[in-house]
Amino acid sequence: MVPSRAVVPSRAVRAFGLVLGAVLDGLLADPARLHPVAGFGRAASRLENRLYRDGRAPGALHTAVLLAAVAVPAVAAERAAERAAERAAERAAERAVALTAVVTWTVLGGASLRRQGRRLGEELRADDLAAARERLPALCGRDPASLDAAGIARGAIESIAENTSDALVAPLWWGALAGLPGLVTYRAINTLDAMIGHHSPRYERFGWAAARLDDLANLLPARMCALVTCACAPVVGGSAVDAYWVMRRDGRSHPSPNAGMVEAAFAGALGLRLGGELRYPYRVEHRPELGFGRRPQGADVAAAARLSAAVSVVCVALTAAAAPVARLVTSALTARLGLGTGSGRAGSGGSGGPGRRERRR
Template sequence: MLDRVIAIGLGFLLDAALGDPHGFPHPVRWIGRLISALEAFLRARFPKSPRGERMAGRLLALLTALIAAGAAWGILWLSRRFLGRWAALAVETVLCYWLVAARSLRDESMKVHAALAAGDLPAARRAVSMIVGRDTAALTEEGVAKAAVETVAENTGDGVVAPLFFLALGGAPLGFLYKAVNTLDSMVGYKNDRYRELGRCSAKLDDLLNWIPARLSALFMIAAAALCGLDARGAARIWRRDRRNHQSPNSAQTEAVCAGALGVRLAGDASYGGVPVKKPTIGDSRRAVEPEDVRRANRLMYRTSLLALGTFLAVKILILYHL
């Protein structure tokens, strides 16, 4: 267990130092390829009916999660069995590093900030289109900044705190199981004609796994707002009021805290694939969202992540010494 604590801490530091270099092999991309291959395989073998697609979707979620967790477990077992403790520690450190996305979230969102700061709105729209699912071609400067802030706020939970939670709970195997489910949701968890039935299980499972981490993330973020000199009282107030203003039971948890901490209004109507979608707003519009809010959201994300990391590892150490 002590080796796991060390691996998680070192993995977080590796992510802070290196991020996700473009072109470098990453297991999340392999999980994505696995999902695509399994989807094609299962679609060809199950009836093309709502019931058949739901059955295929359940098997898709089960196989993807078990293969990802089993691969991580197998790699660690082989490392300990044939390479020894220190090599296994190094391997688990790399596996933990692969699961945390704080640096890549910061880097991609700050590209939006840099373009906005340079007054290049077309470049800012292109940059934000890489990290959001909505249409970006017609976004104003404020709309671009708001989209980037929302992405940082939401992904603080499922891209950083949740992986740390599952790593602390069950090491790299459980961390990879979570990441597989999260990747499934991002690939097939859509309510459109193609994925409404096939992706239902993946979406529900992702909601279930993120239920506790999302709420812990919100609480850590409220504390982090105070550490950042932001409005922690407003963060707590907006969280209590607006944390359910989303079709997902989890996504608005950290968005509400971030909106309250910054004193801005997030979410609201958006367009996806040319189709306008009505969505509730989160927060109060005490001022307009500005490019510097992207930097503030990232600072909030890192403080939140450090609080979560410290808390999870402290609990593990206390359990270790108690046992």
């Protein structure tokens, strides 16, 4: 009998590519030039100039066109890799791992986020408020001119928390679940949310679809990120119990159904008080406070970056475990449903087997 090339190997290749891509992100950070996400942003801006109307329907059309533009090629690439695997498994597996790793590297943003956070923390500790204000827009969209050192530190920590989920945990989640299409489509949704999914006179209606899709795409990954953050609290001298308590108490009071859970977990883990007044160039927003500790300082930004790194390591390890766990679950279901025959290689054959269905997730 020929070993199955559809269920277990494809999952293992996917997991290995995701982990390798996360390692590349940790070592190299974002590509310095010709970043695909930046190219997507430019294309989105050009399309917006053509499609913009102040309404939900034009915004939904804008979002759908851009998501289709990235999802369809990704599905085609993954299907081509699967067909190649049936003809030359070893070489195709190597190419599939390399492709997944490169795409994962370009999609993730955890290392760049942590580097910016550490540098901003160093500037605050050196009392270089001007440099910290200049760096803050790389982390969040608040108006740095109106913020003191504590406000800059709070903005940086909240951004590190939210983007630990958005730029690392959620892409790995969707990559493990849906492969290349999951990776690139999630990143496109998140990028569109950052571009048009915020409250402003121009985007209140036009960006509605992108914002709601982003909320939906992050619903489960954000909660996993928050729980892992609680577990990692001892890395920064915090209490996992305190972090979990703050997450449960304050996480749902945040305007975002997802960011609030992660930011509250970070607040509890670091022993800080986050939230409150936020000043953006186009509005002032008052949010409930998260946590019960002191106001953030420069050193806390570096601690938040360490906590983010710990969460990243755990989530990459969970991604690596996804393939063997999926293998056990698939084997158990196959045996339970009686789909195996003698050799126990269900999914190695025709298009009706569970391996074919699994590739269509």
